[in-house]
Amino acid sequence: MEFEKYITKRAKPLKASGIREMFKLMADPAVISLAGGSPDPELFPTDFLAEISAEILKNNGKKALAYGTTDGYAPLKEELKKRTENISSFDKEDKIIITTGAQQAIDLVARAVVEDDDLVVVESPSFVGTLNSLRSVRANLIGVTMESDGMDMSELESVLKGGKVKLIYTIPNFQNPTGITMSLEKREKLLELATKYDCLILEDNPYGDLRFAGTPVPTIKSLDKEGRVLYVGSLSKILSPGLRIGYLVCRGELCDKIEIIKQVNDVHTPCLTQMIATEFLKRYDVAAHIKKACEVYGRKCRFMMECMEKYFPKSVTWTKPEGGLFILVYCPESIDAAKLSMEAVQKYKVAFVPSNNFATNIDEKTSSFRLNYSTMSEEKIEEGIKAVGTLLKEKLGE
Amino acid sequence: MEFEKYITKRAKPLKASGIREMFKLMADPAVISLAGGSPDPELFPTDFLAEISAEILKNNGKKALAYGTTDGYAPLKEELKKRTENISSFDKEDKIIITTGAQQAIDLVARAVVEDDDLVVVESPSFVGTLNSLRSVRANLIGVTMESDGMDMSELESVLKGGKVKLIYTIPNFQNPTGITMSLEKREKLLELATKYDCLILEDNPYGDLRFAGTPVPTIKSLDKEGRVLYVGSLSKILSPGLRIGYLVCRGELCDKIEIIKQVNDVHTPCLTQMIATEFLKRYDVAAHIKKACEVYGRKCRFMMECMEKYFPKSVTWTKPEGGLFILVYCPESIDAAKLSMEAVQKYKVAFVPSNNFATNIDEKTSSFRLNYSTMSEEKIEEGIKAVGTLLKEKLGE
Numbered sequence: 001m002e003f004e005k006y007i008t009k010r011a012k013p014l015k016a017s018g019i020r021e022m023f024k025l026m027a028d029p030a031v032i033s034l035a036g037g038s039p040d041p042e043l044f045p046t047d048f049l050a051e052i053s054a055e056i057l058k059n060n061g062k063k064a065l066a067y068g069t070t071d072g073y074a075p076l077k078e079e080l081k082k083r084t085e086n087i088s089s090f091d092k093e094d095k096i097i098i099t100t101g102a103q104q105a106i107d108l109v110a111r112a113v114v115e116d117d118d119l120v121v122v123e124s125p126s127f128v129g130t131l132n133s134l135r136s137v138r139a140n141l142i143g144v145t146m147e148s149d150g151m152d153m154s155e156l157e158s159v160l161k162g163g164k165v166k167l168i169y170t171i172p173n174f175q176n177p178t179g180i181t182m183s184l185e186k187r188e189k190l191l192e193l194a195t196k197y198d199c200l201i202l203e204d205n206p207y208g209d210l211r212f213a214g215t216p217v218p219t220i221k222s223l224d225k226e227g228r229v230l231y232v233g234s235l236s237k238i239l240s241p242g243l244r245i246g247y248l249v250c251r252g253e254l255c256d257k258i259e260i261i262k263q264v265n266d267v268h269t270p271c272l273t274q275m276i277a278t279e280f281l282k283r284y285d286v287a288a289h290i291k292k293a294c295e296v297y298g299r300k301c302r303f304m305m306e307c308m309e310k311y312f313p314k315s316v317t318w319t320k321p322e323g324g325l326f327i328l329v330y331c332p333e334s335i336d337a338a339k340l341s342m343e344a345v346q347k348y349k350v351a352f353v354p355s356n357n358f359a360t361n362i363d364e365k366t367s368s369f370r371l372n373y374s375t376m377s378e379e380k381i382e383e384g385i386k387a388v389g390t391l392l393k394e395k396l397g398e
Numbered sequence: 399m400e401f402e403k404y405i406t407k408r409a410k411p412l413k414a415s416g417i418r419e420m421f422k423l424m425a426d427p428a429v430i431s432l433a434g435g436s437p438d439p440e441l442f443p444t445d446f447l448a449e450i451s452a453e454i455l456k457n458n459g460k461k462a463l464a465y466g467t468t469d470g471y472a473p474l475k476e477e478l479k480k481r482t483e484n485i486s487s488f489d490k491e492d493k494i495i496i497t498t499g500a501q502q503a504i505d506l507v508a509r510a511v512v513e514d515d516d517l518v519v520v521e522s523p524s525f526v527g528t529l530n531s532l533r534s535v536r537a538n539l540i541g542v543t544m545e546s547d548g549m550d551m552s553e554l555e556s557v558l559k560g561g562k563v564k565l566i567y568t569i570p571n572f573q574n575p576t577g578i579t580m581s582l583e584k585r586e587k588l589l590e591l592a593t594k595y596d597c598l599i600l601e602d603n604p605y606g607d608l609r610f611a612g613t614p615v616p617t618i619k620s621l622d623k624e625g626r627v628l629y630v631g632s633l634s635k636i637l638s639p640g641l642r643i644g645y646l647v648c649r650g651e652l653c654d655k656i657e658i659i660k661q662v663n664d665v666h667t668p669c670l671t672q673m674i675a676t677e678f679l680k681r682y683d684v685a686a687h688i689k690k691a692c693e694v695y696g697r698k699c700r701f702m703m704e705c706m707e708k709y710f711p712k713s714v715t716w717t718k719p720e721g722g723l724f725i726l727v728y729c730p731e732s733i734d735a736a737k738l739s740m741e742a743v744q745k746y747k748v749a750f751v752p753s754n755n756f757a758t759n760i761d762e763k764t765s766s767f768r769l770n771y772s773t774m775s776e777e778k779i780e781e782g783i784k785a786v787g788t789l790l791k792e793k794l795g796e
Contacts, residue, residue: 001624003652006511006564006598008535014658038465046459053670054452061444065638067436100498100642100664107663111534113404133662136509137406166404200404226399240463242669244498254401260412264531265505265663266498270671271640272451 010138015362028349032384034371035351037176037325039237040300041375043293045284049240052279056272064272070263072098072247073274079281080247084233093227093251097259100269102206102234102246107133108265109167109202109230109248112258114139118166121159121199123151125328125358125368127176130169130204139167141360146175148319150182153189160197167200172220174207174324177358177370181322187220194228206234206246209290211323212298227251235277237325238290243273297325300373300381307382311389313398318371325374328355335367335395348387408536413760426747430782432769433749435574435723437635438698439773441691443682447638450677454670462670468661470496470645471672477679478645482631491625491649495657498667500604500632500644505531506663507565507600507628507646510656512537516564519557519597521549523726523756523766525574528567528602537565539758544573546717548580551587558595565598570618572605572722575756575768579720585618592626604632604644607688609721610696625649633675635723636688641671695723698771698779705780709787711796716769723772726753728765733793735767746785 056064071077077096084096099105106129114120116138122131124143134141142159145152150172159165170190172182182190194201203220221231231249239245250258262268280286301321308318308329318329331337337354344350355366373381392398454462469475475494482494497503504527512518514536520529522541532539540557543550548570557563568588570580580588592599601618619629629647637643648656660666678684699719706716706727716727729735735752742748753764771779790796 001626001650003625003650006652007655008509008511008513011510011655011659014655014662016654016658016661036465041460041464044459044463046455046463049463050452050455050459053455054448057444057448057451061442061448062439063640065442065444065447065640066439067434067639100668103662104664111406112409113406115406129662129665132658136659136662227401228399241465242461242463244664244666244668252399252401254404256414257405257409257412260414260530261409261534263414264412264501264527264534266502266642267527268642270498270642270668272674273668273670276670 010136014132014136031345031349031351032376032380033351034373034376034381034384035353036372036375038241038375039293040296043289043296044240045280045289048284049276049280052283053272053276056275056279060275064275066271068268068271068274070268071259072096072269073271073278076274076278079278080233083281084249094249095251095255097248097255097262098269098274099246099248099262100266101236101244102204102232103129103133104262104265105232105246105248106130106202106204108258108261110134110137110139111261112254113167113200115166119163121156121165121168122360123170123175124360125177125355126169127171127204128357131358131360134169143360146178146180148180150180150186151190153186153193156190157193160193160199165197165199167202168194169202169204170220171204171206172217173205174210174321174326176207176324177326177353177355178328179319179321179324179326181214181217184217187217188223191220191223191228201229202232203229204232206237207324209238210294210297210325212294212301214322221249238286238293239277239280243277245269245273245277294323297323297374300378301327303378304371304373304381304385307385311386313389313393313396315396315398316392325372327371327373329369329371331367331392332396333367335392337366337369340391340395341369344388344391347391350384350387352388408534412530412534429743429747429749430774430778431749432771432774432779432782433751434770434773436639436773437691438694441687441694442638443678443687446682447674447678450681451670451674454673454677458673462673464669466666466669466672468666469657470494470667471669471676474672474676477676478631481679482647492647493649493653495646495653495660496667496672497644497646497660498664499634499642500602500630501527501531502660502663503630503644503646504528504600504602506656506659508532508535508537509659510652511565511598513564517561519554519563519566520758521568521573522758523575523753524567525569525602526755529756529758532567541758544576544578546578548578548584549588551584551591554588555591558591558597563595563597565600566592567600567602568618569602569604570615571603572608572719572724574605574722575724575751575753576726577717577719577722577724579612579615582615585615586621589618589621589626599627600630601627602630604635605722607636608692608695608723610692610699612720619647636684636691637675637678641675643667643671643675692721695721695772698776699725701776702769702771702779702783705783706787709784711787711791711794713794713796714790723770725769725771727767727769729790730794731765733765733790735764738789738793739767742786742789745789748782748785750786
């Protein structure tokens with residue numbers, strides 16, 4: 001049977017994320033993966049979670065196993081409200097919707113506000129999950145160049161002048177894939193431009209807690225008085241990605257519609273995982289847990305950069321993140337990062353993600369690639385970077 | 399700030415499910431809810447699940463908390479394959495995708511195959527979650543009348559003749575909301591017509607295991623040789639709805655696309671809930687568990703019908719389900735079921751769902767309503783039915 005004719009225009013151009021495909025390869029334990037975006041599994045509070053999950057099911061099992069409300073488990077919403085009050089001045093009008101990971105929050109927003117061919121601005125490069133979600137609603141994606149302190153604001157303004165933009169998507173803290181943080185000045189400018197040209201902002205902040213250097217910058221949401229910013233948070237990086245707990249903060253009719261779309265999408269996020277997350281936030285020493293994670297990631301990040309200094313050719317440069325999970329590596333233009341990554345996996349079993357995955361046009365030839373430092377041990381990081389360095393030197397003749 | 403202008407054409411007409419809204423009212427423990435579609439919470443294997451969840455997190459915590467693959471946890475797919483082999487002749491070409499509840503499976507199919515204005519046939523009345531999901535992709539819904547043995551096949555054929563239908567949605571076993579089961583003859587006819595007019599079939603079978611009377615009928619999927627049937631299953635009714643474990647069986651390029659849409663939607667279903675479901679299927683006496691559920695639901699269903707005989711006016715009739723969770727009650731046309739249900743909640747704190755919720759046109763006036771017998775105790779069922787009977791007698795002067 002020929003299935004192609006049944007597939008919608010919106011589904012047809014979608015390609016599997018190169019990263020998710022690599023994820024399959026990475027089932028091979030011999031592979032050194034600098035490709036993922038996972039927190040360090042050594043940091044998962046497994047014993048604590050084992051205890052509380054048993055406790056929840058024993059004492060409150062009917063609640064954990066029955067249907068829940070679409071907007072989420074009320075005590076979890078309370079805990080998240082407390083957490084988010086620390087990083088923003090959330091207005092009383094704002095509501096929280098718990099989502100099945102931050103990806104679902106982004107996808108719900110895409111379905112709620114992006115019409116066929118609507119112009120949507122994204123950072124260039126940007127997070128592949130969001131790009132694909134926007135593609136699935138047939139957005140017309142426009143990339144704006146990332147500078148060392150965030151999007152190029154004059155480029156952004158000329159894009160906004162050029163045509164009616166509906167939505168601007170940004171990861172202001174330790175961006176995926178660049179690791180770059182947007183300056184306060186640019187955050188203010190972004191909000192000003194969005195207001196002037198009447199676009200919504202989707203602020204995605206999965207890494208915000210993972211700062212290991214520099215000074216925290218207020219969220220764009222905290223600068224926004226009218227609800228123009230839709231804010232996405234996640235427990236994936238501070239608790240566990242596999243539990244799939246994300247959340248969306250937004251308001252008004254838009255929030256109500258997004259809740260209905262969530263209802264048609266998965267009714268609600270599993271109750272058990274929400275209840276586990278609640279107890280984690282309530283009873284675990286989350287501040288100490290995050291502090292430890294930041295120490296580990298800071299150390300690994302610095303170590304990876306030391307290795308790159310040591311093993312990479314001189315013409316190769318990289319971003320210097322103050323937090324998060326990623327470094328972006330820039331090679332001379334002669335390098336095709338997609339080919340390089342294939343060779344690295346085949347020859348040395350080292351995986352990383354070439355930047356075409358993060359481009360608005362996935363077929364674009366790119367010479368940069370993303371490295372993750374959070375998942376592997378320092379030993380493996382050195383081994384991986386050394387192998388990539390060898391490959392790069394070979395190609396560049398340095 | 400005015401949000402309406404940002405909302406897409408596809409999101410604008412979506413209304414919250416009346417049932418989900420009632421769910422909020424039902425937080426009041428004094429309400430007798432004949433409105434839900436939950437299994438009996440007394441049947442949840444809470445102690446067993448407490449034990450295995452702790453075991454999983456203790457012994458296999460890194461796996462449970464890390465990112466998983468989009469198509470689902472391999473051992474769960476194996477267990478489900480075994481279960482589904484019993485009820486159908488799944489071809490080796492078929493693949494299983496684990497979803498965050500059956501609702502997500504339906505929603506993914508809608509996104510993959512339904513284009514704006516595509517004709518989609520649904521049973522009239524049908525499951526509100528699917529209707530809303532189809533509305534969210536701007537399907538043109540056409541209802542086909544339910545007879546006591548399933549869809550009216552001659553009506554279906556004239557619809558198929560009348561215009562290009564993309565998809566036919568059916569719940570062949572103990573349908574929601576009618577409780578009706580489609581005969582084998584009609585299942586064969588449905589597949590024949592779908593083949594003749596080249597449409598896909600979405601077979602949704604959440605209640606199939608819950609048969610307490612009559613003889614099992616083969617799934618439509620088991621009659622299908624070419625992959626025209628997309629089959630949706632669920633653990634919501636035999637294990638727990640709150641864990642949100644559903645699955646989709648389909649094949650070919652269509653299956654690959656649906657997997658990618660799942661990737662942009664929520665990356666993957668939480669690992670922990672998938673691992674819990676796996677151990678439940680592997681180690682719990684699932685057959686005995688289902689047998690017990692069927693006994694309970696059969697008893698409650700018969701009891702509810704006895705109460706209706708006793709308390710309802712003679713002009714009111716109802717379906718006689720052989721399984722599942724629902725009875726549909728037909729009143730004389732003078733009754734407006736939507737108004738009746740409001741009065742029942744306000745006067746007697748008894749909740750049930752009027753059929754306009756299950757209609758392709760939600761503003762349609764309907765005189766039938768859905769009753770659920772699985773959730774409440776027999777005492778509450780009698781109290782609730784008595785109250786509804788009093789109201790009906792008042793209205794009908796019987």
